Amino acid sequence: MKRKILLLVMCLLTVHLSFAQNTISVQGRVTDASTGQPLIGAGVVVQGTSTGTQTDANGNYTISAPADGTLAVSYLGYRNAQVPVDNRSTINIQLETDTETLQEVVVTGYGVQEKRDVTGSIASVKSEELVRQASQNPVSSLQGKVAGVNITNTGQPGASPQIRIRGTGSALGSADPLYVVDGTFVNDLSFLNPADIESIEILKDASSAAIYGVRAANGVVLVTTKRGKSGEATVNYNGFVGVQRVTNQLEMTNASEYATAVNEKNGSELLSTNLPSTDWYDQILRTAMIHNHQVTASGGSEKVTYSASAGYLNQEGIIKGNEYERITARLQTDIQISENIKVGYNGIFYNYNSDDIPGDIFYQAYVAPPVIPVFKANGRYGDPVDFPIGNFANPQASLDWFYQKSNGQRLTSNAFGEVKFLNGFTFRSSLGLNYGIDEYTNYRSRDSLTTVQFATRSLLTQRRSKSNMWLWENTLTYDKSFGNHEITALLGTSAQEDKSNYFTGSVNDVEFNSEANLYLDLGDPETYNIDAGGARGTFVSYFGRVNYSFLDRYLLTATLRYDASSNYPRGDRWEYFPSIGLGWRVIEEGFMQNQTIFDNLKLRASWGRLGNNNIPANLYRSTVSTDPRLGAIRNGVLYPGWNINTVPPATLFWEVVEEVDLGVEMGFLNNRLTVEADWYNRKTDDAIFGVTPLGFLGLGGQIRGNYATFRNRGLEFIANWSDEISTDVSYNIGFNFSRNRNEVTGVAIENAAFFNGNLPVGGYQVSITRVGDPIGSFYGYEVEGIFQNEQEVEGSAQPNASPGDFRYRDLDGNQVIDERDKTIIGNPNPGFIYGINTGFRFKGFDLQLDIQGVADVDIYNGNRNVRYGNENYDKDFFDNRWTGPGTSNSYPSADLTGRNLDPNDFYVEKGDYIRIRNLQLGYNLPTSLVKSLKMQNLRVYINAQNPVTWFDYNGFSPEVGGAPVSQGIDRNVYPLSATYNFGVNATF
Structure with a gap:
């Protein structure tokens, strides 16, 4: 018996040694068969196993494979290839373009679609474009890259940019788009690290956005984060360190000039023109540091794939004492339970801490007279009482006195299950969660800094707010081809609940020995001031969509969504949102086959209706307030009076956007030149608008209801040229241009107007x-x-x-x-927005230059x-x-x-300006050196973001946002700064 066991062990060992001897290391390069251009991220797998890898930035790969095995190579838009190893250690592989399969996939909401089959206006920005921008917010990375999308940035750390898609379509409601991250609705993208994103799609027209119904009136921004792929595990590090510097600093008068002007104004010699001068901007501004780090691990088998990442950002503000810190973590897993059943999860955690600054610090620095010194000779703060000029805050004292720390956490997650059955049916159920907590502590000490900045009692203020959203959606998809017919039909339901609450408390006389002492119960109980509140909103929706293609040239997309929202009265909560899109791929017609001008020609036309749920809360409810003038005295006792201060409208409907879009897509010169153009007419009906009531009603403010109609009409043009001169040299140039005209076309009450923008x-x-x-x-x-x-x-x-x-x-x-x-x-409202995006590659070097601008705006x-x-x-x-x-x-x-x-x-x-948005020079180290370092690829780069902006406006920055009815009013905005970085991108 022992002999048999020994013989069996020897046989197994011989087989193992024989296998080991026949396993070799294979390396090579995967390129485009027609151009020779390297294919980055192509999958190379040993056929019949889970062993695999991806090509690096130069198209190179290395893999261990049996000498008699086969390599399976795949890349999006190319025919798959099976290449025998045949005991070769070097195998270069060329892939052929597959014109019968998709050339580009775009996310359309509850599904994906081939770019050539899309009938609406959808812009797509891929991860490789996002990571080449050293932006902290993904929305900032889109600036100048998408036609019809105007983005207004702020330099304040942690702040979210303002985005407007095809103009402003609401006056009193929100004009922000809907953000959808992996199927979960969120309010902004500040919690996302751009390195975690696979692609961003912007649904601009009503046809593409109608699947989101009442939430889509201002457009939709779809974010897809990166997912794991089967194959060997890879680890990627992407990080940079740099400095931020103020550009276009506004020049103010010095002490002599100020004294001259003040003396002129007052008609007397109030001030000497020989006083020392303080430049308050120089005093409060600084060169700020920034560093960002991201580590991602991904891989998996045929059954389970994963992607996990962790990121850390530390950004100083250009104002002294301002600092923002962000930690992000993401985990994504897909599990193929069986051939027909798949489940998955994606979770993103976000934590931030901020050292804040006074909200009016830029105003203080702007108005503070330069004759006031920062400090007096005795060490105390410079005080306006020493000059006959009035009361002004000392900005340095404001910064030193101000204490406020903010922090918060957010968890955004989505879990799904997917079942395929019969022939072409897929049922998917997903549950999304968006949970967040935000807090701040503000402490004003008992102190006397100047005659203006003093407090006889300390004041502690604390606030805590919490938001909780869940979203449950179920979809049934049928995808089938019948000869010349292709159809994809979708039916779905959606249920959502949003809840939020806050608590704010303040108290006097808390002694600040350390942060551990900052508790409300340590103050004077007689001075407690408490405020609390909350809100709740619910949504229910049913939706469906049909995508139909005949002969691969005649395209139809029809969508219908039936929405209800608790933001509206019970009798007016439901509304239908239909859309239809038509497309004609003219290039596939027989009469186009012998022509040599067009490589692609497609015509598009769409119509649809969308809703805006983001209107001011509780419009349909009456509210009351106290007024001393309404009080009554009985038996010497004052009884306060109450009065209705708003009158709800008799009816309240949805703000509804109705849009027509006409588009054309063209390709020339072997599709090296692509052109896309759109014309749209976007009308907002039943817009919420304010009307001033009659004085005898005793009401302040306005009566608000569905009283107005708005229109945005415009043109969009996109042209891109890309060419491969040789295997070592390639380049691309892109240009996008948009024109939009905004107009109020109707108001229910003749000559009614809404005034705002208070100074x-x-x-x-x-x-x-x-x-x-x-x-x-x-x-x-x-x-x-x-x-x-x-x-x-x-x-x-x-x-x-x-x-x-x-x-x-x-x-x-x-x-x-x-x-x-x-x-x-x-x-x-900007009349024109445009962007120029270029890229050049020479061997291992690459250069990117992006220019962005706005014109015809005040x-x-x-x-x-x-x-x-x-x-x-x-x-x-x-x-x-x-x-x-x-x-x-x-x-x-x-x-x-x-x-x-x-x-x-x-x-x-x-407010017109032209800006160099991004300038980056990168270098991919040689493959031989990278391999010796046990890496797959290593790229280093230097980057300048916003280094130069040309404008004539007399202010820090021409980017001034704001609410729709008070936008463009500069009241000392936090200006954008130039950022200079050195970065590394390495894959192991």
Whole structure:
């Protein structure tokens, strides 16, 4: 018996040694058969096993395989290849383009579709474009890359950019798009590391977005994160370190110039022109550090695949003391339980900590007189009481005194199960969760810094808010081909609940020895102030979509969604949202086969209706408030009175967007040149709008309801050229351009208008929304010159003016300047947005240059317009101000008081700009060196983001966002900075 066992062991050992001897290391390169261009990320697998790898940035691979085995090679858009090893250690493989399969796949919402079969307007940005931008927010990486999408950035760490897709379609509701991350609805993408993203699709027209119904009126941003692939495990590190520097710093007057202007304004020598000078911007700004690191591990077998990542970002703000820290972690797993059953999970965790700054610190630095020193000789803070100029905060004291720390956590996850049955049916059920907690602690110490900045008692304020959303969706898909017919039909249901609550408390007299002492119960109980609240919203939806193709050239997409939302009254909660898209692949017609001009020609047309659920809360409920004037005294006791302060509309409907889109897609010169163009007409019906009630009703504010109609109409154009000159040299150039015109086309009540854009001085409202003009247009007086002397003032429509004041245009000719002379003086809605994106490759080197710009847009310079007394002046104003007859007929005198502060077109400036958005030079180290380091690939790069911006606006930044009815008003925004990085991307 022992002999038999020994013989068996020897036989097994011999077989094992024989197998080991026949296993060899194979390396080579996978390229395009027609161009010789390396195929990055091509899958190379030993046929019949789970052993596999992917090609690196140069198309190279290395794999262990049996000498008599076969390599199975695959790449999206190419025919699969099976290559015998035949005992070869070097095998170079060329793949043929497969014109019969998809060339590009785009996510369409509840499914994917071949780009050539899409009938709507969908833009897709892949991961390789996102990771070549050193952006902390994925939305920032899209700026200038997608036609019809306007993105407004802010330089504040952790803040989310503002995005508008094909203009602004709502006045009082939200104009933000719907964000969908792996099937889960979220409010923004600040929790996502761009390195985790596989692709971002933007659904721009009603046909493509209608599958999301009531949530899709402002467009949809679909984010697909990276998933694991079968094969050997790989580990990737992507990180950079760099600095951020202020660009286009606004120049203010120095002490001598300021004293000159103040003396002119007051008509006396208030200040000496020989005082020391403080540059408050230099004092509070700094060169800030930033570093970001991401590690990703992925791999798996034929049954189980996974992708896990962890990221860390530390970003200092350009304001001293401002710092933001973010930790992200992601885990994704797919399990193929059987041939027909698949389950999976994707979870993203996000944690942030922030050292905050005063919200008005840029305003303080703008207005603070330069004659005030940072510190006095005795070490105390410089104080305005030492000068006869009024009360101003010392910005450095504000930064030193301010204590606020914010933090939060978020978990966004989605689990799904998928079953395939019969012939072509797939049932999928998914459950999404978005859970978040946000907190902040603010402490103001008992102190006396200056005569303006002091507190006799300390004050501790704490806030905690929590949000919880679950989303359960079920879909049934049927996918089948019948000869010349291809059909994909989808039916689905969706149920969602959003809940949120907050708690805010404050108390005096907490002693701050350390952060551990900051508890509300340690203060004076007599000063407790507590506020709490919450909200809940529910949604139910049924939807369906049919994609049909005949002869691979005639295309149809039909969608219908039936939505209900608790944001609307019970009788008006349900609405239908249909759409239809048609496509004609003209290139497939017989009469096109012998022509040599077009390589691709497709015509598209679509129509659809969308809804906007993001309207102001509780519009259909009456609210009440107290007012001392309504109180009553009985027997010497005051009884407070209450009054209804809003009147709900008799009915409340959905804000509905109806859109028509016409498009064409073309390819020339072997598809090296591709062109795409769209025309759209986007109309918002039943838009929420405010109407001022009659005074005798005793109501403040406005009655809001479905009272307006808006329209956005525009053109989009995209052209891309890419060419492979040789195996060592290639390049690509892309250009996109968009034109949009926004207009209020109707209001239910004749001549009704909605005023907004309040400025803190005098309660001026500088924005108006009315029929015939864009949403949030700037509204004020036209300046026709400057009064040069008393003779010009006499007999004018402004008898109380002084020489050096604005002379307003008397539009109605009644010799009185009043509200009837106000008119539209500017438009904050961009007319044109464009981007130029280029890439060049020479052997291991690559260069990327992205340019982005905005034109035909106005900014209201609220910085100049907000004055209480002797605020500082910007240098441009000082150099061009009126100082006597004939010195200026466009800039007023230094006496910016009284009617000189009325909203007028002097404060409206052009917001056009051109920016180098990204400039990056990279180098892929030679394969031989990389292999010696036990790596698959290693790339290093240097990057400059926003290094140069050309604009004429007298402010820090021409990027000024805001709510739809008050956008484009600059009240000292946090400016964008230039970032210079060195980065490494390595795969092991």
